[in-house]
Amino acid sequence: FINTLDTETIQSLALASRRKLSASALESVLPLTLSCVVVLPPKNGSDNIVYELIFSDDIHWAVRVPFQQWSDLRSESMRLDIVAQHYILSCTSVPLPRIHSYCLDEKNPLGHPYMMTDWASGVRLVDVWDDPGWWQPPRTKERFLASLARHMAELASLEFEKIGRLDSTEQGDSHFVGPFPSRHALCRTTRLLSPDSQIGPFESTHAYLSLPLDERRRSRDNELLAVLSLLLAGLPDPRFDAPPFVLGHPDFDSQNVFISEETAELSAMIDWDGVAVLPRQLGALTYPAWLTVDWNPIMYSSYKEQQHCDTEEELHEYRAMYTEAMRTLSAEYAEATRNSHILSTLAIAVAEEFTTGAIVYHLGKFAFGSRLLMYDLLEGIKRAPWFNLIPGDVARV
Known part of the structure; x- marks a missing residue:
């Protein structure tokens, strides 16, 4: 599965997400030379492959890519996950990684659903x-x-x-x-x-x-x-x-x-x-x-x-x-x-x-x-x- 994931595509998607957030005033103005490194190898979770993304301005994100066979049911479950996490973040100080970008299906340049969030800090x-x-x-x-x-x-x-x-x-x-x-x-x-x-x-x-x-x-x-x-x-x-x-x-x-x-x-x-x-x-x-x-x-x-x-x-x-x-x-x-x-x-x-x-x-x-x-x-x-x-x-x- 990992061999189907193109890290250059992940970089492009991450940079596009950062620029979109900056344009919507959710982030400060980005450096013109902003770049992104995808840390290898990725980490294997119970249901996802997780890459750490390090931007040149020292911002760290994670991209999570599910490796199960995708379906409408999994897409709906992922949508509900996002609804609940946004709600928790808006109502509490519980330290969830903030969601920056996502796609619920395989119709994107990566060819897989994904979610980009803050990288979890700490031990x-x-x-x-x-x-x-x-x-x-x-x-x-x-x-x-x-x-x-x-x-x-x-x-x-x-x-x-x-x-x-x-x-x-x-x-x-x-x-x-x-x-x-x-x-x-x-x-x-x-x-x-x-x-x-x-x-x-x-x-x-x-x-x-x-x-x-x-x-x-x-x-x-x-x-x-x-x-x-x-x-x-x-x-x-x-x-x-x-x-x-x-x-x-x-x-x-x-x-x-x-x-x-x-x-x-x-x-x-x-x-x-x-x-x-x-x-x-x-x-x-x-x-x-x-x-x-x-x-x-x-x-x-x-x-x-x-x-x-x-x-x-x-x-x-x-x-x-x-x-x-x-x-x-x-x-x-x-x-x-x-x-x-x-x-x-x-x-x-x-x-x-x-x-x-x-x-x-x-x-x-x-x-x-x-x-x-x-x-x-x-x-x-x-x-x-x-x-x-x-x-x-x-x-x-």
């Missing part, structure tokens, strides 16, 4: 979080988590009545929550039998999480999914089932977070592809994923192989630290955040098939106090009349 959190030598005053994890909480609280102040993708009118003068472009995207690693289509918006947390789980059970039911249905009915906090709903980062993990090398405070958050309005405990008021990795046994098993990794007790302490940082901003926000890892773990089990079994056992130990009891429950459900009830039959014990 990637994933590169330093587990490095004890890096965290020396004034760089402390407490200071970083406090700065992250401030920005997430600000994002949480943007409230909505439904769960879905943020959209705007054609004139861009008002915003509303519309459907998700793809029902299959809600089950990220599960092949569904039903045809793909728009889905939502949803009016409750339970409706939002139940739909992909019901889709999975219709496609291929088993006792793990039956128990997951029971856990989904009983574990989420009912106080956060109804509106308001909030925007949230779609991949709130350490590889997408940048921090200041001097202060360790948040400096940038990248990769907002798929940004949506979500339940509070899955959106801006959830824990970041690296603080809850111990609730996902498969991921934690891999993480523990690193030289320096957080123990379960340390992760629990960081969650308490983050909740207290949120409490200094809003007691209501802190209450939503405090046990948000229960709901986010359920959401992972619903959406990611390869994690379901391990998470069901983990949540079973939390709910029933014993993994052995969870094993007995699964064996019992496999033989139970409820699980084996044939459609049209009258239930009996």
